[in-house]
Amino acid sequence: MGLVQxxxxxxxxxxxxAVIFFAIxxxxxxxxxxxxxxxxxxxxxxxxxxxLQNYQxxxxxxxxxxxxxxxxxxxxxxxxxxxxxxLAMAVLFFQxxxxxxxxxxxxxxxxxxxxxxxxxxxxxxxxxxGILSSVIGPIVGQMPIKWLxxxxxxxxxxxxxxxxxxxxxxxxxWLSGLTSIxxxxxxxxxxxxxxALQSFLRVELPLLKPTAVFVAAISTIRAFQxxxxxxxxxxxxxxxxxxxxxxxxxxxxxxxxxxxxGDAAAISVVLFAxxxxxxxxxxxxxxxxxxxxx
Amino acid sequence: MKVKVxxxxxxxxxxxxxxxxxxxxxxxxxxxxxxxxxVALDEEMIAAFMExxxxxxxxxxxxxxxxxFATLNTAMASGAGPDLFNLATGRSAxxxxxxxxxxxxxxxxxxxxxxxxxxxxGSGDMAEGMLAGATYDGTLYxxxxxxxxxxxxxxxxxxxxxxxxxxxxxxYTFEGMVEVAEKLTIRDxxxxxxxxxxxxxxxxxxxxxxxxxxxxxxxxxxxxxxxxYTADINTPEVKRVLEYWNNWxxxxxxxxxxxxxxRTGFRSAERMATECTMGNWAVPLLEAEDSFAPNYGIYxxxxxxxxxxxNGFANYGFNLMANATSSEAKQAxxxxxxxxxxxxxxxxxxxxxxxxxxxxYLETEEFKNNEIMPVFLDEITSSYFHPRFAGYNEVIxxxxxxxxxxxxxxxxxxxxxxxxxxxxxAILQRVKTEF
Numbered sequence: 001m002g003l004v005q006x007x008x009x010x011x012x013x014x015x016x017x018a019v020i021f022f023a024i025x026x027x028x029x030x031x032x033x034x035x036x037x038x039x040x041x042x043x044x045x046x047x048x049x050x051x052l053q054n055y056q057x058x059x060x061x062x063x064x065x066x067x068x069x070x071x072x073x074x075x076x077x078x079x080x081x082x083x084x085x086x087l088a089m090a091v092l093f094f095q096x097x098x099x100x101x102x103x104x105x106x107x108x109x110x111x112x113x114x115x116x117x118x119x120x121x122x123x124x125x126x127x128x129x130g131i132l133s134s135v136i137g138p139i140v141g142q143m144p145i146k147w148l149x150x151x152x153x154x155x156x157x158x159x160x161x162x163x164x165x166x167x168x169x170x171x172x173x174w175l176s177g178l179t180s181i182x183x184x185x186x187x188x189x190x191x192x193x194x195x196a197l198q199s200f201l202r203v204e205l206p207l208l209k210p211t212a213v214f215v216a217a218i219s220t221i222r223a224f225q226x227x228x229x230x231x232x233x234x235x236x237x238x239x240x241x242x243x244x245x246x247x248x249x250x251x252x253x254x255x256x257x258x259x260x261x262g263d264a265a266a267i268s269v270v271l272f273a274x275x276x277x278x279x280x281x282x283x284x285x286x287x288x289x290x291x292x293x294x
Numbered sequence: 295m296k297v298k299v300x301x302x303x304x305x306x307x308x309x310x311x312x313x314x315x316x317x318x319x320x321x322x323x324x325x326x327x328x329x330x331x332x333v334a335l336d337e338e339m340i341a342a343f344m345e346x347x348x349x350x351x352x353x354x355x356x357x358x359x360x361x362x363f364a365t366l367n368t369a370m371a372s373g374a375g376p377d378l379f380n381l382a383t384g385r386s387a388x389x390x391x392x393x394x395x396x397x398x399x400x401x402x403x404x405x406x407x408x409x410x411x412x413x414x415x416g417s418g419d420m421a422e423g424m425l426a427g428a429t430y431d432g433t434l435y436x437x438x439x440x441x442x443x444x445x446x447x448x449x450x451x452x453x454x455x456x457x458x459x460x461x462x463x464x465x466y467t468f469e470g471m472v473e474v475a476e477k478l479t480i481r482d483x484x485x486x487x488x489x490x491x492x493x494x495x496x497x498x499x500x501x502x503x504x505x506x507x508x509x510x511x512x513x514x515x516x517x518x519x520x521x522x523y524t525a526d527i528n529t530p531e532v533k534r535v536l537e538y539w540n541n542w543x544x545x546x547x548x549x550x551x552x553x554x555x556x557r558t559g560f561r562s563a564e565r566m567a568t569e570c571t572m573g574n575w576a577v578p579l580l581e582a583e584d585s586f587a588p589n590y591g592i593y594x595x596x597x598x599x600x601x602x603x604x605n606g607f608a609n610y611g612f613n614l615m616a617n618a619t620s621s622e623a624k625q626a627x628x629x630x631x632x633x634x635x636x637x638x639x640x641x642x643x644x645x646x647x648x649x650x651x652x653x654x655y656l657e658t659e660e661f662k663n664n665e666i667m668p669v670f671l672d673e674i675t676s677s678y679f680h681p682r683f684a685g686y687n688e689v690i691x692x693x694x695x696x697x698x699x700x701x702x703x704x705x706x707x708x709x710x711x712x713x714x715x716x717x718x719x720a721i722l723q724r725v726k727t728e729f
Contacts, residue, residue, distance in 0.1 A: 042392065042728055042729060044367070044371055045729075128486055129486050137486075138484065143484035143485055143486050144484070144485075146552045149551055151702065235551060236498060239694075239698065240551065240698050240702050241698050241699065253691075256368070257364075257687045258687055259367070
């Protein structure tokens with residue numbers, strides 16, 4: 001056996017644990033999940049093969065179609081705004097000003113508690129006689145404000161809570177991106193007469209492209225998987241009237257509440273396809289050279 | 295002589311396996327939901343059981359109530375389910391239809407027949423009613439560890455604040471409650487309710503089965519036929535109940551889905567004046583020593599003035615059931631443990647707040663002198679068990695959606711009822727063939 005061949009074997013040996021782990025805990029469930037999506041399965045009786053029937057049924061499934069709408073709304077609300085908010089926060093904290101470190105810590109705190117704890121706290125704040133209702137109600141002339149029970153307001157509050165919680169996480173990623181830009185480039189731009197905005201748009205932003213692709217991909221994947229906030233914050237796990245029922249909640253309901261494992265698996269496959277397509281699209285977009293807002 | 299020896303050896307040889315089988319060690323797993331007042335007593339009873347039956351080891355596991363059913367289902371599906379479990383009556387139909395439930399084995403009690411076990415719960419209608427939640431097609435599949443019906447808890451201090459005395463002013467009817475609740479309700483300067491006089495339990499779909507449908511039944515209707523898997527929703531009775539709920543939230547502004555769960559409201563800083571969706575199990579929880587422990591009284595469930603049936607809200611409960619897929623030895627040990635755990639109804643009531651409806655216990659002076667149980671027993675004996683069918687969760691969600699379309703979205707009630715009936719019948723027809 002030659003040295004090169006030997007090294008190849010060693011290489012395989014080193015990656016084997018990761019590959020085995022991936023195969024058992026990711027690949028196998030994906031394959032099984034896809035298989036289940038082609039069956040009627042009530043959990044306790046053997047699955048019955050139905051082919052693509054579950055997928056066909058989804059086209060007329062009221063709850064699935066509703067949750068698709070809800071999920072798309074949630075993805076839009078919890079990606080684009082959060083990119084800009086977190087970027088603005090990062091740019092702010094990249095500047096030097098008194099009390100910056102303390103402010104940074106304060107801005108980071110929403111990320112520290114788990115999403116469940118965050119949702120419970122917000123649920124209390126958004127109670128009809130809670131503090132937010134008492135403060136904002138008289139200003140807008142509506143008491144009580146039914147934050148979580150108004151059919152329009154409730155999904156917006158899910159987005160607000162999500163963005164409030166997660167923005168600091170992306171802020172840190174943007175900050176690391178900003179930090180990695182060589183300071184000479186900013187200095188050069190300034191010497192060439194660029195103001196702060198011009199320097200940001202024409203020098204820093206293009207260099208933040210890899211960070212932007214990462215933030216966009218991660219936030220989109222997370223948003224498509226939206227579950228916990230809606231589950232805890234909204235009344236009766238996705239209500240009222242399913243305005244907070246994301247695809248994740250429908251999968252849980254169909255699988256573990258309604259015993260419709262085949263339908264749940266079919267929706268999981270659809271969700272997987274959505275995430276895959278969007279992620280590939282974003283990565284492809286990230287490869288293009290043009291990345292400047294000016 | 296040789297023949298004698300051979301005969302003895304033959305007898306010993308025949309009996310030895312029996313003797314060995316009787317003492318063969320067996321380990322069984324028992325899953326219950328984490329209702330804390332019961333758990334401590336369960337643990338003590340199980341320890342005593344293992345001492346009395348040294349060849350049986352019991353692995354007792356409690357699971358948070360909210361996760362119990364999903365955990366149990368998943369475990370059953372993967373073949374890792376427990377040998378016995380404490381199952382809510384609303385969740386047993388799917389298990390029954392899929393062959394998970396083992397029929398009750400009287401050997402666990404050392405009795406001859408299931409009728410002997412039924413006799414422990416009274417005779418005739420009484421036994422039938424008490425065991426209805428564990429019976430399918432005439433076969434008994436479980437033993438109640440908790441039999442519950444709701445009555446009304448009143449916060450005596452909140453009533454006194456409003457200048458009312460429940461002994462004289464408790465309304466007993468839904469019609470009367472509107473006026474009384476208004477007197478008990480406190481609103482802030484913006485008109486926002488800070489204390490409710492009474493409210494329904496709007497929080498979870500299951501309550502549509504436990505107090506919405508019973509209100510329909512009081513009027514002579516019934517939304518579900520659990521035998522034929524049909525629903526009868528677009529009826530005058532359902533419309534009247536739904537209009538009452540809608541008026542409660544929107545017209546009379548006495549409560550509604552946006553407020554905290556009524557049970558929480560009763561036992562929190564709100565000090566809600568009246569709560570009618572708690573069984574006798576609530577007593578240990580209400581008497582825990584903290585600042586929100588209310589000074590309370592218990593009154594009968596509300597009924598319509600023109601009710602044609604005597605029921606209050608629905609009867610429901612939890613039953614100890616054995617896993618039909620466990621080995622025979624484990625099932626036998628499980629029934630023995632079930633018999634043991636249901637042998638001390640006095641302790642479960644006094645220490646755990648759970649009513650195990652055994653006839654002999656109902657005859658004791660202790661039970662007869664219990665201050666609160668007569669009210670609950672009256673409710674249980676005059677009310678019906680909630681319907682049980684496959685697709686239970688899907689149906690109750692559809693019924694809750696029906697409620698919210700009217701109460702929250704303000705949709706036309708006749709349209710909503712017609713569509714809900716169609717939707718629920720479609721669900722029932724589908725699950726009838728699936729399970």
